[in-house]
Every structure is written in C-alpha cells, then in structure tokens.
Amino acid sequence: MSDQNLTVTVENLRKTFQGPDGGEIAAVDGISLSVQAGELTALVGPDGAGKTTLMRMLAGLLKPDAGSLRVLGIDVAADPQSVQDRISYMPQRFGLYEDLSVQENLDLYADLHGVPHDERQERFARMLEVTDMARFTDRPAGKLSGGMKQKLGLACTLVRSPDLLLLDEPSVGVDPLSRRDLWKIVQQLIDDEKLSVIVSTAYMDEAERCAQVFVMHKGKLLADGAPDALSKRAQGLTFTAATPVDMPARQLQARLIDVPELIIDAVPKGGNVRFIRQPEAEQARLNDLLDGTSVEPRAEELEDAFMMLLREEEGETETKTTPKEELEKSAAHTAKDDGKPVIVVRDLVRKFGDFTAVAATSFDVARGEIFGLLGPNGAGKTTTFRMLCGLLPATSGHLEVAGLNLRSARAAARARIGYVSQKFALYGNLSVRENLEFFGGAYGLSGKALRNRISASIEQFSLDPAAQSGILPAGYKQRLAMATGLLHQPEILFLDEPTSGIDPLARRAFWRTITSLAVSGVTIIITTHFMEEAEYCDRIAIQDAGEMLALGTPREVREQAGDAGADMNSAFIAIVEQGRAARENKEKAA
Amino acid sequence: MNPVITYFFRTLALFRKELLALVKDPSSRVLLFAPALLQALLFGYGATYDLTHVPYAVLDHSRGATATQLLARLDGTGVFERVATLTSSDQIAGVIDKGDALLVVSIPSDFEARLAANQQAPLQVILDGRNSSTAGAAAAYVSSIVTSYNQTLGNRSSITIVRRSWFNPNLESRWNMMPALIASLSMIQTLMLAALSVAREREQGTFDQLLVTPLTPLQILIGKALPSIFIGLIQSTIIFLIILFWFQIPMNGSVWLLYFGLFCFTVASVGIGLSISAVSLTMQQAMLYTFMLVMPLMLLSGLLTPVRNMPAILQVATYVNPLRFGIDIVRRVYLEGATFGDIASNFLPLLAVAAVTLPLAAWLFRNRLG
Numbered sequence: 001m002s003d004q005n006l007t008v009t010v011e012n013l014r015k016t017f018q019g020p021d022g023g024e025i026a027a028v029d030g031i032s033l034s035v036q037a038g039e040l041t042a043l044v045g046p047d048g049a050g051k052t053t054l055m056r057m058l059a060g061l062l063k064p065d066a067g068s069l070r071v072l073g074i075d076v077a078a079d080p081q082s083v084q085d086r087i088s089y090m091p092q093r094f095g096l097y098e099d100l101s102v103q104e105n106l107d108l109y110a111d112l113h114g115v116p117h118d119e120r121q122e123r124f125a126r127m128l129e130v131t132d133m134a135r136f137t138d139r140p141a142g143k144l145s146g147g148m149k150q151k152l153g154l155a156c157t158l159v160r161s162p163d164l165l166l167l168d169e170p171s172v173g174v175d176p177l178s179r180r181d182l183w184k185i186v187q188q189l190i191d192d193e194k195l196s197v198i199v200s201t202a203y204m205d206e207a208e209r210c211a212q213v214f215v216m217h218k219g220k221l222l223a224d225g226a227p228d229a230l231s232k233r234a235q236g237l238t239f240t241a242a243t244p245v246d247m248p249a250r251q252l253q254a255r256l257i258d259v260p261e262l263i264i265d266a267v268p269k270g271g272n273v274r275f276i277r278q279p280e281a282e283q284a285r286l287n288d289l290l291d292g293t294s295v296e297p298r299a300e301e302l303e304d305a306f307m308m309l310l311r312e313e314e315g316e317t318e319t320k321t322t323p324k325e326e327l328e329k330s331a332a333h334t335a336k337d338d339g340k341p342v343i344v345v346r347d348l349v350r351k352f353g354d355f356t357a358v359a360a361t362s363f364d365v366a367r368g369e370i371f372g373l374l375g376p377n378g379a380g381k382t383t384t385f386r387m388l389c390g391l392l393p394a395t396s397g398h399l400e401v402a403g404l405n406l407r408s409a410r411a412a413a414r415a416r417i418g419y420v421s422q423k424f425a426l427y428g429n430l431s432v433r434e435n436l437e438f439f440g441g442a443y444g445l446s447g448k449a450l451r452n453r454i455s456a457s458i459e460q461f462s463l464d465p466a467a468q469s470g471i472l473p474a475g476y477k478q479r480l481a482m483a484t485g486l487l488h489q490p491e492i493l494f495l496d497e498p499t500s501g502i503d504p505l506a507r508r509a510f511w512r513t514i515t516s517l518a519v520s521g522v523t524i525i526i527t528t529h530f531m532e533e534a535e536y537c538d539r540i541a542i543q544d545a546g547e548m549l550a551l552g553t554p555r556e557v558r559e560q561a562g563d564a565g566a567d568m569n570s571a572f573i574a575i576v577e578q579g580r581a582a583r584e585n586k587e588k589a590a
Numbered sequence: 591m592n593p594v595i596t597y598f599f600r601t602l603a604l605f606r607k608e609l610l611a612l613v614k615d616p617s618s619r620v621l622l623f624a625p626a627l628l629q630a631l632l633f634g635y636g637a638t639y640d641l642t643h644v645p646y647a648v649l650d651h652s653r654g655a656t657a658t659q660l661l662a663r664l665d666g667t668g669v670f671e672r673v674a675t676l677t678s679s680d681q682i683a684g685v686i687d688k689g690d691a692l693l694v695v696s697i698p699s700d701f702e703a704r705l706a707a708n709q710q711a712p713l714q715v716i717l718d719g720r721n722s723s724t725a726g727a728a729a730a731y732v733s734s735i736v737t738s739y740n741q742t743l744g745n746r747s748s749i750t751i752v753r754r755s756w757f758n759p760n761l762e763s764r765w766n767m768m769p770a771l772i773a774s775l776s777m778i779q780t781l782m783l784a785a786l787s788v789a790r791e792r793e794q795g796t797f798d799q800l801l802v803t804p805l806t807p808l809q810i811l812i813g814k815a816l817p818s819i820f821i822g823l824i825q826s827t828i829i830f831l832i833i834l835f836w837f838q839i840p841m842n843g844s845v846w847l848l849y850f851g852l853f854c855f856t857v858a859s860v861g862i863g864l865s866i867s868a869v870s871l872t873m874q875q876a877m878l879y880t881f882m883l884v885m886p887l888m889l890l891s892g893l894l895t896p897v898r899n900m901p902a903i904l905q906v907a908t909y910v911n912p913l914r915f916g917i918d919i920v921r922r923v924y925l926e927g928a929t930f931g932d933i934a935s936n937f938l939p940l941l942a943v944a945a946v947t948l949p950l951a952a953w954l955f956r957n958r959l960g
Binding site: 441 | 596599600602603604606607610611614615794795796797798799800801802803804805806
C-alpha cells in the first residue's frame with residue numbers, strides 16, 4: 001500500500017491564534033499535504049507563512065483546531081507521546097545549556113532521550129566527527145560561535161536515531177561554512193540511515209537540495225513539487241543583463257525592480273543583474289527600460305519560481321519600494337565631498353584576555369560607499385562593528401568615524417551616525433510612534449521638526465504608527481529599526497545583520513532603500529550572512545579569526561577566490577578555507 | 591536651539607519612554623501599586639507583638655476566694671482567655687506542648703492559708719518560652735495584675751510605677767512598625783525597578799541602541815533614575831495614606847520634611863538598584879542580586895530589631911544601609927514630630943551612598959565589558 005511510504009499525511013489542517021486586537025488569525029489555514037518517507041522535504045515561505053506552526057503541530061507540541069494529522073501513521077493529536085518517541089525536532093532556538101560543556105550537553109540529551117550507554121559512545125563519536133567538534137568537547141556551549149551552537153544543537157537533536165527529523169530554519173544567522181557543514185550532516189544521515197527530514201528554510205539553495213518543496217504563504221499552500229518542476233513556472237522569463245562598465249550592478253538592479261509591471265524580480269549577481277520579466281510585459285517598454293544593456297536568457301531556478309509565486313500573492317502593496325526622492329530627502333546631509341574617507345581604520349586590535357578577536361585590521365570607507373563586512377560566525381566582524389560604533393574600546397590601533405573616535409568623542413558626534421542592531425532592538429511594548437518619538441527625542445529632535453520627521457518616516461516605510469512594535473512581523477520590525485536609525489538623517493548608517501531572518505521580498509525592499517540612501521551620499525556599513533547580498537556592496541571585507549582575508553570590490557574578491565569564485569557564496573567559502581589552511585601551515589611551521 | 595533646552599528635552603524623551611514602558615505593560619502596571627497596598631494591609635494586621643487573646647490555663651489547688659478573685663481579674667482584662675481549667679499538675683505539660691495555652695497559672699493548695707497568715711504566697715506561672723517575646727510580655731502583664739491586686743489587699747508595697755509612654759501612648763507595636771513600612775516596602779519595589787531597568791535593555795539589545803544616541807551617561811542616568819524615584823515616592827504615598835487614614839496612626843511631623851527625607855532615601859536606593867543593573871547582563875542576574883541584597887538591608891535596618899542590640903561590627907555595617915536612615919527619618923518625623931535639625935545626621939549617609947552608587951552606575955553603563 002502506498003500509505004506505507006508516507007511519513008506525514010495532513011488533511012485540512014487548521015490552527016488559529018488570537019490576534020492582538022482580539023480577532024482570530026489563522027496561522028495554518030486548511031493545509032493538506034503528504035510527505036514521502038526517506039526523503040528530504042522543504043517548507044519555504046515568507047514570514048508568517050505558518051511554517052513554524054505546522055512544524056510544532058507535526059511534533060505534537062500544538063493541538064490543531066481542525067483537520068487530521070498523522071505522523072508515522074499515528075494520529076498526533078490523540079497520541080503525541082508515541083510520535084515524540086520516534087521523531088526529533090530542532091526548534092529555531094535550540095535549548096542548549098550554555099554553562100554546560102559540549103560533552104555535558106550531549107550526555108544530558110542522551111539521558112533525556114534514554115539512549116542506552118553502550119550505543120552512546122559510538123553515536124557521540126560519530127556526531128562529533130561529522131560536526132567537526134571533537135576538539136571542543138570541554139568548551140562551554142555558551143562560548144561557541146553561532147554556527148557551532150547550531151551544529152551542537154543538531155548533534156543533540158540526533159543523539160538517537162529518529163524515524164523523522166524536523167528542522168525549523170536551522171540556518172538562520174549561520175555563516176555559509178557552518179551552513180554547508182549542517183547540510184553535510186543531514187545528507188549523511190539521509191544516505192546512511194534512510195532518515196526522513198522536513199526542513200523549513202529561507203534559503204532557496206537549501207530548498208533546491210530537497211526532493212519535495214512546499215511553498216507556504218499566509219497559512220495556505222501555494223504550490224508544491226520537485227524543485228525542477230516548480231522552477232518550470234519561470235521558464236522563458238529569466239534573463240541576465242550585463243551591467244555597463246562604470247556602473248554598480250545595484251544601480252541597474254534598482255532601475256529594473258522599480259518597474260514591477262514589467263519586472264517581477266531583479267538581483268545583482270556576479271557583477272551583472274539577473275531578472276525575471278513579467279510574462280505580459282510589452283517588449284518595446286522592456287527594451288526602453290533596459291536601455292541597450294545586453295541581455296542573455298538564463299536557466300530558471302527555484303528562487304525565480306518562488307519570487308514569482310510571492311509577487312502574485314502579495315501584489316503591489318507589500319513590496320512597495322520607497323520613492324527615491326523621499327529617501328534622498330531623508331539624507332539631507334549632502335555634506336561636501338572632500339574626497340577624504342569617512343571611516344579610517346588602521347591596525348585595529350581587540351583582545352579579550354589572551355584571545356585576539358580582531359587582529360591588525362586596516363581599511364578605509366569613502367563617502368557614499370556601501371561597505372560590507374563578511375565573515376563566518378565568531379570571525380570578529382561584530383567586534384569590529386561595535387568598535388566602529390564606539391560601543392567597545394579598541395585594545396590598540398587608530399579608528400576614525402567622520403573624523404572622530406566615537407568612543408572618546410563628545411556625545412554630539414554620535415548624532416552623525418545611525419545604528420540598526422542585529423535584533424532590531426526596539427521597545428516591544430511601545431507603539432511604533434512612541435518608539436520613533438523616543439529616538440527622535442534622544443537625537444535632539446523636538447516639536448514640529450520631530451513631528452515632520454516622524455510622519456515622513458511612517459510614510460516612507462509604510463508603518464502603522466499605532467501598532468505595538470513588539471508583535472510586528474520580522475519584516476516590519478526591521479523597517480521600524482531602519483526608520484529609527486534614519487530619523488535624525490545620519491551621514492553614516494551602521495547595519496548589523498539587518499536581513500537575518502527576513503524573507504526574500506522584504507530583503508529586496510530593504511536593499512532598494514539602501515541603494516537610494518547611498519545615492520544621496522549616506523555611507524553604509526553592513527554585515528550580512530547572505531553572500532548574494534555582498535553583490536549590492538561597493539566593496540566588501542572578509543574576516544576570519546580576526547584577520548582580514550580579502551578586501552575589495554565584489555568582483556575583485558571573486559577573482560581572488562580563483563576558479564571557485566563563480567558566485568559570492570563559493571568565493572567566500574574558498575577564501576575562508578584558503579585562509580584557514582594558510583594559518584594551519586604557519587602554525588605547523590612554527 | 592539653546593543647548594540647555596536641547597539637553598533637557600533629550601533627557602525628557604528618555605524619562606517619558608521609561609515611564610511609558612512601565613505603564614504600558616499590564617503585568618508591571620499591577621505590580622506598581624498592588625504590592626504596596628496589599629503588604630501595607632498585611633503588615634498592619636498581621637505583624638504585631640501586641641497581646642490579644644492570650645490563651646491560658648488554670649490549675650487551682652486552693653479553690654479559695656482570693657484565688658478566684660485574682661483569676662477573675664485576669665479574665666476581666668480582655669487580654670487573657672482561659673482555655674482550660676486543669677485538675678492535676680500532670681496536665682500542664684499537655685496544654686503547653688500542644689500550644690493550646692501560652693501560659694499556665696498554678697495556684698498551690700496552701701495559697702489562702704499563707705495569705706491569711708500574712709506570709710509570702712507564691713503563685714507559679716509556667717510559660718511557653720518557644721515564643722519568647724510574647725511570653726515575656728504576657729508574664730509582665732500577669733505580674734502587673736498581681737501587683738495591683740496586692741494593693742487592694744492592703745499590702746505594704748509602697749512604690750508604684752506610673753507609666754507614660756511618649757509618641758505611642760498604648761505602646762502598640764503597629765505604631766512602631768507601620769511608619770517604617772513607608773520606607774521599607776517601597777524600597778523593595780524601587781530597588782527592583784531600578785535593577786531591572788538597564789538589565790532589561792541589555793538583555794533585549796536596546797541598550798546598545800541607547801548608547802549610540804547622543805545621550806550622555808549622565809542623561810541616561812537621570813532618565814533612568816527619575817522614573818524609579820517617582821514610582822518609589824508614589825508607593826510610599828500609598829502606604830502613608832493607608833497608615834494615616836485606614837489605621838489612623840496620628841502623624842506628628844511635617845509632611846514636607848517626611849517627603850524630603852523619603853526623596854533622599856529613594857535616590858540612594860535607586861543608586862544601588864542602578865548599580866546592580868549596570869553590572870548585570872540579564873534580568874535574571876539583576877533579580878538575583880536584588881534578592882541577595884534585600885534581606886540584609888531589611889535585617890540591618892532596625893525595622894524589626896533595634897540597631898543598638900546588634901554586635902558592634904554589624905552596627906558599623908548599617909552605615910551603608912540607606913534603609914536604616916530612611917526608617918529612622920520616617921519614624922521620627924511621623925511619630926515624634928522631629929524637625930530637620932533633629933534628624934539632619936541621617937541625611938549624610940544617604941547622600942554618601944547616592945554619591946557613590948549613581949556615578950558608579952553611570953560609569954558602568956559604558957564600561958561594563960562583555
């Protein structure tokens with residue numbers, strides 16, 4: 001019987017939550033699907049699609065309101081325990097005990113799952129080997145980098161051999177190398193143990209590895225199928241436009257994405273711009289828009305199909321990009337361009353005890369430049385970033401932001417920078433307007449000037465002033481964080497992983513804003529884990545173990561990676577691995 | 591714009607934000623006022639050393655008229671309540687052990703005979719010493735009743751004591767306890783509020799966002815301290831009103847002086863709270879430190895036991911405890927009607943604590959490594 005091969009069967013599943021206004025919100029709204037055993041299955045979709053709610057129902061942690069749900073042939077609602085005995089679930093934030101060592105965490109989870117002692121040693125050895133953590137068994141989990149924590153989380157989830165593995169966005173905030181390792185582990189388990197895996201992800205290259213992909217949106221299933229079959233939706237619509245020399249790719253990309261009636265999506269890649277045209281777009285208008293740039297058709301990918309599906313659903317409202325004039329106004333500091341760099345960093349060093357987080361780093365950033373700081377988790381980029389903002393003193397070296405060291409400069413100097421932190425730090429129980437009022441006031445705005453800036457920001461970022469900021473979806477939190485960071489029209493904007501955990505549509509809108517800001521002369525320093533976003537930057541720096549491994553335009557960095565540098569992701573991995581190999585050789589020699 | 595005005599507006603923005611954040615959270619909104627109200631009532635009714643309804647038992651072997659009269663006096667006070675009349679001395683241990691009676695009055699069989707012979711007639715009172723302060727008070731009360739009865743018997747005793755107790759005519763322990771609560775109960779809340787204020791922002795990542803604004807550490811300090819001080823004073827006011835109008839303990843001093851003292855005391859407490867907060871990385875840490883501190887602050891304050899009864903070294907330690915001086919100010923202004931001159935010495939330690947902790951907190955905002 002074919003049912004024998006199904007790990008999960010879901011029929012008309014529904015789960016509602018009470019919204020903040022008392023109304024009902026259907027997180028999962030009548031979904032039916034089935035998942036084959038022994039396969040890798042992906043759930044993709046923007047924020048609020050219901051992926052996590054579905055995962056938690058599969059794991060028996062939430063009771064469905066309606067519909068039927070069978071996992072491994074068992075009715076989950078009726079008997080969650082016997083399902084939980086046979087599955088492993090890794091939530092977005094895995095509960096590691098930060099004060100316990102790696103080994104103690106593994107022991108603890110083995111105890112909790114009742115793994116027999118004789119099986120343990122073999123299992124632990126295998127897990128430590130595939131995660132490459134055997135060297136760190138004594139280190140407290142709290143001291144691991146984000147990527148390593150995630151790998152340890154996966155290892156703890158897999159201390160026993162489950163029949164079904166559920167992974168909820170395992171790669172959010174994880175660098176490309178750790179991401180690759182995570183997937184290596186999962187792939188090995190599928191090959192060796194015929195494990196069934198359901199993974200939710202925001203990365204399309206991850207979904208592409210899966211046998212089956214379910215595209216979710218606002219609690220409904222939009223499409224499903226093998227990645228190849230889904231990609232076919234974009235067949236014949238995908239092209240690459242060659243960027244003219246002397247023009248940043250993002251400029252052409254901005255021009256294309258601003259015309260949604262002709263262009264579904266456009267992203268810079270490898271110095272050129274990949275785009276999807278609207279099927280009904282008039283050729284003549286399209287030619288006008290492209291203005292003579294040479295255009296080549298390219299093979300369609302899952303990401304293209306995904307973007308098409310989302311655009312169809314979301315329509316214009318969600319992706320409305322900010323009118324350029326507005327933004328250029330918002331950066332009223334058309335400070336004189338005297339050709340001097342805005343940021344100067346010379347031999348910057350930061351040590352924590354005898355650990356060197358940042359070693360002898362030097363770079364300049366010019367006015368109006370978009371400068372990307374990239375690096376694996378724990379490479380020192382956040383430390384560099386915090387020193388630039390004046391949040392952390394440097395151990396030694398020279399540091400200048402707008403001509404001043406922000407740590408020692410008078411407080412007024414800080415009015416010249418804007419800062420958006422990793423967690424979009426906002427006051428959760430205040431409304432959008434109250435947050436803006438506070439930050440405006442802290443930056444010395446008051447009265448009419450403050451009111452004008454607030455209403456401009458609210459319009460610019462399509463915010464609801466009365467909404468409570470703590471319960472906004474991630475994409476809106478990011479917009480509000482941007483709005484607060486830009487309220488005082490800073491010359492320099494610092495952005496720490498502003499796109500982590502944000503869906504592709506919101507990321508497009510975000511980068512469109514950044515492009516406009518750069519045009520108006522704002523200097524932007526940004527860290528990110530999405531390597532394709534480095535393509536928007538004028539120059540990028542790659543750091544690992546505190547050292548600067550590469551510095552230059554995206555094209556130069558790709559060239560530095562040599563043959564491996566076909567795209568930014570592989571260039572990044574190649575450069576970091578080269579750097580690590582060189583360091584090991586040096587250590588051996590010494 | 592005038593830099594002074596800008597400075598003021600920036601600080602005001604933070605002050606407003608802090609108050610809003612407190613008031614907008616429904617759970618913290620309840621916490622702001624309910625505990626002060628509830629604890630003031632609980633302490634008012636619950637925490638008392640006064641003797642009322644003291645259960646006692648009688649073992650009367652004499653069965654004479656004098657004994658009966660004496661016992662009638664005891665019963666007539668309204669303080670003592672006879673729970674048992676025993677018939678043999680074997681029963682004494684039973685009623686005391688079980689806690690049925692706090693004391694047993696045992697009258698020997700030769701009681702009347704000795705009185706008649708103009709001899710000393712001993713009367714035995716057996717006390718439950720497990721509760722020493724109540725037992726002591728009860729014993730003293732019994733002896734005063736016996737003394738006054740002696741006089742009616744025409745005995746020779748010639749010295750009598752006429753008691754006038756100042757500031758608290760009936761020596762009610764409630765009068766002693768309640769005004770102290772104006773300082774001590776509100777301190778727990780102020781400490782907690784201040785301790786959580788920076789730690790919460792550090793935990794949620796908003797503190798970095800605050801530090802990159804042009805706000806100076808001093809402005810952050812003022813913006814963070816004022817809301818806690820404000821709420822601390824509101825709590826003190828709630829307790830003050832309950833004591834004054836509900837428990838009707840008369841206030842003898844000046845309300846202005848009381849509030850000036852409370853303000854200085856609250857500033858010192860907030861300084862301690864903010865220092866805790868600036869050191870803590872998480873709210874959990876801040877709570878833990880606060881709980882660790884509250885108990886010694888209470889014990890070394892003179893709230894329950896007088897400072898002068900403590901060993902010398904602990905008495906020295908009380909000088910860094912703002913609560914000791916806060917309580918002293920409140921008690922003396924409230925009960926005794928003290929003037930500023932009377933209590934001026936209390937302000938120095940308070941200001942010293944504030945002068946150390948507030949700058950320390952401001953420095954820690956930026957220089958706490960982590």
